[in-house]
Amino acid sequence: MQLVINNLSKTYPNGVHALKEVNLTIPNGMFGLLGPNGAGKSSLMRTLATLQEADSGSVFLDEMNVLEDKEGVRKILGYLPQEFGLYPKVSAETLLTHIAYLKGITSHREREETVKALLHKVNLYDVRKKNLGTFSGGMKQRFGIAQALIGNPKLIIVDEPTAGLDPTERNRFHNLLSEIGENTIVILSTHIVEDVSHLCNNMAIICKGEVLITGHPTQIIDAMQGKIWKKTVEKEELQHYIQEQKVISTTLFAGKSVIHVYLDEQPDASFIPVEADLEDVYFTVISDKTSVITL
Ligand SMILES: Nc1ncnc2c1ncn2[C@@H]1O[C@H](COP(=O)(O)OP(=O)(O)OP(=O)(O)O)[C@@H](O)[C@H]1O
Secondary structure (H helix, E strand, O other): EEEEEEEEEEEEOOOEEEEEEEEEEOOOOEEEEOOOOOOOOHHHHHHHOOOOOOOEEEEEEOOOOOOHHHHHHHHOOEOOOOOOOOOOOOHHHHHHHHHHHHHEEEEEHHHHHHHHHHHOOOOOOOEEEOOOOOOOOHHHHHHHHHOOOOEEEEEOEEEEOOHHHOHHHHHHHHHHHHOOOOEEEEEEEOOOOOHHHHOOOEEEEEOOEEEEEOHHHHHHHHOOOEEEEEEEOHHHHHHHHHHOOOEEEEEEEOOOOEEEOOOOOOOOOEEEEOOOOOHHHHHHHHOOOOOEEEE
């Protein structure tokens, strides 16, 4: 299966160009859509989830015209939006059963079995009778993925699922996502670089509505090897380096600034080479679009 997005554009009534001629080809497996706040990730996710209209462009899931055949898409879609409300006074089991019914599982027995299996999968079976209002953020996100998985969707969209989760819950969530079948397209939208490097076999970086780079994370990182240089500088020198070099990120360490610079050749002997990682790629490609990021 393949999702092919061609020249997708969206301008909101207030004039914000949220998507500018977006082109992406998304194969089966986990696809990371990485970008800073306001990049256009949710706009793209909502469009793919048939919840908002694009101005122009096309999206095809194999033969299916995603922008036109909304009913068809909804039958094979699992969607975990960035923000979702849960009825606080309803138990996890009751709400999941209700959603399963709304998603078309009309047989009582099948519904029961589906809900039970999903509650086990997301490790909420023991708390299935508890009201959702008592759930922690991580438990709510796991409930969110359970509802997205009802009906074995072929296209799963999860929008910034790990923002606000503690490391244990994030890990748990990652494991859950990585268990989703290989014959499914999972699009994970996030501003957390680590989420993509841990999970995704394909990715894109988007900023200000434009796709800046797309491909396999390892290949993208490899293309940057030998071009990232590091130097520890005094805080007062920082501005000088930002003006003189292509500083992609600065980190504070023991009161000093550690800068990463992108350049084909070593700037001078005081810079040491560093092995590039996805964070360097991310900051390099978005640094043309934004100002230098301080970690
Ligand atoms: N309904 C809307 N009306 C007007 N502008 C909008 C609307 N939704 C989003 N925008 C604007 O479109 C741009 C892209 O927003 P979007 O929510 O798609 O980005 P994002 O990458 O998901 O950001 P975040 O990580 O902060 O959620 C932003 O400038 C945002 O303010």
